[in-house]
Amino acid sequence: MKNHQEDDPLKKLPPILRKGLDRNLCVCNEVPKKDVIDAIVNGATSVEAVRAQTYASDGIGCCKQQVERLIECLCAPDADET
Numbered sequence: 001m002k003n004h005q006e007d008d009p010l011k012k013l014p015p016i017l018r019k020g021l022d023r024n025l026c027v028c029n030e031v032p033k034k035d036v037i038d039a040i041v042n043g044a045t046s047v048e049a050v051r052a053q054t055y056a057s058d059g060i061g062c063c064k065q066q067v068e069r070l071i072e073c074l075c076a077p078d079a080d081e082t
């Protein structure tokens with residue numbers, strides 16, 4: 001039996017995306033990357049949902065691609081799932 005929900009979500013991110021977790025991913029609204037990751041892990045699986053929870057990408061939208069990339073990585077099915 002798999003308990004993938006309890007795995008560290010950061011393991012799903014490529015090493016480069018695990019850096020700077022305390023830095024603002026959304027500079028416009030001062031939202032740290034770790035807050036965005038938390039929101040995604042807790043069910044915000046679209047840019048709109050992340051924006052509603054954290055305000056990330058609610059500025060001029062310049063971090064939208066970064067939010068999309070995090071969603072893509074964190075919501076990808078486990079590679080070893082059959």
Ligand code: FES
Nearest residue numbers: 026027028059061
């Ligand atoms: S950095 Fe997030 S909207 Fe500009």
